[in-house]
Amino acid sequence: xxxxxxxxxxxxxxxxxxxxxxxxxxxxxxxxxxxxxxxxxxxxxxxxxxxxxxxxxxxxxxxxxxxxxxxxxxxxxxxxxxxxxxxxxxxxxxxxxxxxxxxxxxxxxxxxxxxxxxxxxxxxxxxxxxxxxxxxxxxxxxxxxxxxxxxxxxxxxxxxxxxxxxxxxxxxxxxxxxxxxxxxxxxxxxxxxxxxxxxxxxxxxxxxxxxxxxxxxxxxxxxxxxxxxxxxxxxxxxxxxxxxxxxxxxxxxxxxxxxxxxxxxxxxxxxxxxxxxxxxxxxxxxxxxxxxxxxxxxxxxxxxxxxxxxxxxxxxxxxxxxxxxxxxxxxxxxxxxxxxxxxxxxxxxxxxxxxxxxxxxxxxxxxxxxxxxxxxxxxxxxxxxxxxxxxxxxxxxxxxxxxxxxxxxxxxxxxxxxxxxxxxxxxxxxxxxxxxxxxxxxxxxxxxxxxxxxxxxxxxxxxxxxxxxxxxxxxxxxxxxxxxxxxxxxxxxxxxxxxxxxxxxxxxxx
RNA sequence: GCGGGAGUAGCUCAUCUCCGGUAGAGCGACAGCCUUCCAAGCUGUAGGUGGCGGGUUCGAGUCCCGUCUCCCGCUCCA
Numbered sequence: 004x005x006x007x008x009x010x011x012x013x014x015x016x017x018x019x020x021x022x023x024x025x026x027x028x029x030x031x032x033x034x035x036x037x038x039x040x041x042x043x044x045x046x047x048x049x050x051x052x053x054x055x056x057x058x059x060x061x062x063x064x065x066x067x068x069x070x071x072x073x074x075x076x077x078x079x080x081x082x083x084x085x086x087x088x089x090x091x092x093x094x095x096x097x098x099x100x101x102x103x104x105x106x107x108x109x110x111x112x113x114x115x116x117x118x119x120x121x122x123x124x125x126x127x128x129x130x131x132x133x134x135x136x137x138x139x140x141x142x143x144x145x146x147x148x149x150x151x152x153x154x155x156x157x158x159x160x161x162x163x164x165x166x167x168x169x170x171x172x173x174x175x176x177x178x179x180x181x182x183x184x185x186x187x188x189x190x191x192x193x194x195x196x197x198x199x200x201x202x203x204x205x206x207x208x209x210x211x212x213x214x215x216x217x218x219x220x221x222x223x224x225x226x227x228x229x230x231x232x233x234x235x236x237x238x239x240x241x242x243x244x245x246x247x248x249x250x251x252x253x254x255x256x257x258x259x260x261x262x263x264x265x266x267x268x269x270x271x272x273x274x275x276x277x278x279x280x281x282x283x284x285x286x287x288x289x290x291x292x293x294x295x296x297x298x299x300x301x302x303x304x305x306x307x308x309x310x311x312x313x314x315x316x317x318x319x320x321x322x323x324x325x326x327x328x329x330x331x332x333x334x335x336x337x338x339x340x341x342x343x344x345x346x347x348x349x350x351x352x353x354x355x356x357x358x359x360x361x362x363x364x365x366x367x368x369x370x371x372x373x374x375x376x377x378x379x380x381x382x383x384x385x386x387x388x389x390x391x392x393x394x395x396x397x398x399x400x401x402x403x404x405x406x407x408x409x410x411x412x413x414x415x416x417x418x419x420x421x422x423x424x425x426x427x428x429x430x431x432x433x434x435x436x437x438x439x440x441x442x443x444x445x446x447x448x449x450x451x452x453x454x455x456x457x458x459x460x461x462x463x464x465x466x467x468x469x470x471x472x473x474x475x476x477x478x479x480x481x482x483x484x485x486x487x488x489x490x491x492x493x494x495x496x497x498x499x500x501x502x503x504x505x506x507x508x509x510x511x512x513x
Numbered sequence: 514g515c516g517g518g519a520g521u522a523g524c525u526c527a528u529c530u531c532c533g534g535u536a537g538a539g540c541g542a543c544a545g546c547c548u549u550c551c552a553a554g555c556u557g558u559a560g561g562u563g564g565c566g567g568g569u570u571c572g573a574g575u576c577c578c579g580u581c582u583c584c585c586g587c588u589c590c591a
Contacts, residue, residue, distance in 0.1 A: 453551080473549060
């Protein structure tokens with residue numbers, strides 16, 4: 004990370020804490036690594052983001068409905084989804100090179116080397132015997148080849164058994180016995196083999212035995228897939244249709260850092276769109292464009308976004324696109340659009356033994372729908388808004404201000420109301436105005452300190468509009484409304500505050 | 514997880530270094546005064562068992578060990 008963006012990132016994190024957006028979890032007890040809490044302003048911003056996403060998906064699309072599934076799910080869900088197998092890796096570090104490897108990979112590479120030796124022997128023999136060479140016979144009888152083959156077999160047996168038993172000590176022993184060296188450092192100075200589990204587990208019920216182990220979901224999508232039939236049938240949904248969900252997910256990341264970008268407990272906003280097989284690429288394109296449009300509607304300039312097409316695909320996908328955002332630490336994934344094929348629904352059909360299909364009246368056939376997923380990290384979106392919004396501004400008079408240029412319709416507090424001075428009945432008038440506005444907008448009243456200071460305080464949390472009650476207000480019932488970014492003021496009648504704020508909030512939504 | 518750096522008031526920091534002797538400032542917050550519009554007027558108040566635990570010592574923020582957390586690099590990442 005470049006020095007100045009590193010500084011900027013630090014300032015944003017400090018600002019987020021100082022102004023009640025994000026606190027480290029359990030800070031009182033020295034904090035909990037990679038877990039964060041949202042403070043009084045953070046929760047408002049986060050709720051506003053959620054609300055906007057939810058409306059964009061569920062309210063603005065008649066064929067998309069919502070869902071709120073539980074975090075606990077039947078353990079077989081994760082067997083079916085592939086998470087149980089795909090994210091259970093035994094890892095080992097070389098103390099000299101500081102490199103980390105998958106222990107089973109190292110052993111497999113060793114076996115491949117042995118296989119390479121066999122191939123070499125075969126090649127040599129073929130050269131020697133020419134036309135008469137009988138490969139099968141050679142493989143079965145050549146002393147050296149047979150020895151290599153036996154070695155491979157015995158290693159493989161030990162490896163498979165060790166993995167099955169989750170015997171980490173045996174894996175380490177195997178690496179020691181084979182005298183495997185680190186390709187980088189060339190040494191055999193290894194740590195113990197340790198198990199890394201992506202998923203958190205816990206016990207359901209008060210008796211602790213292995214049979215009631217359950218996992219905290221590592222993605223919300225599976226809650227949608229296992230409810231596909233329920234929603235499709237009870238909602239009488241016709242393909243194509245979507246199910247949207249906002250919820251917490253949990254991942255025990257090996258390294259979880261970078262503030263709220265990568266957390267152990269995080270929130271996803273996902274929409275799974277069920278389509279007829281063969282049309283998935285069209286819908287993939289469609290949602291790619293829709294999601295880009297949605298991001299543009301936040302009013303953040305295009306250059307903050309970059310599209311990235313995946314070449315290494317996850318176990319469930321046949322196409323994947325990331326929308327990346329220019330965070331202070333560089334372009335990083337904000338949202339993923341994936342064509343998940345029928346991988347998940349088929350897997351659940353197989354593991355549950357139930358028919359997870361759709362009868363298409365048009366084609367008069369049943370099929371397992373294909374799925375196009377849009378999956379965005381709520382916390383990452385929050386961070387993108389926060390890091391875009393943070394600005395240290397030099398004003399014409401030479402002074403500085405820190406202003407959070409949060410898209411106004413997402414701002415934690417929409418309207419702040421101040422009496423110019425704390426006397427002459429101005430505070431009472433200001434209270435009166437707030438009481439009229441608070442049912443429509445999140446408002447804030449302040450009378451402490453000089454007026455300029457109060458403006459700056461609200462700049463720092465991104466409040467788009469400040470209403471000031473002055474002496475003229477008492478004569479003609481007008482107030483000034485000050486706009487955050489331009490710092491310009493208009494004088495408007497009290498009765499017009501609500502419609503004008505409404506109008507401006509709408510305008511600001513791309 | 515490994516390696517390096519750091520942790521003193523809400524924030525920024527001072528004191529720390531070869532020399533151990535009962536923690537200060539600015540900003541901020543709060544209360545009040547003064548002020549007719551963009552942070553810096555006046556008065557007062559609160560706030561720290563120096564991340565936590567242990568050791569050495571008559572005495573530790575200061576020396577030693579452990580631990581937690583954060584930052585940087587490496588590794589991993591649906």
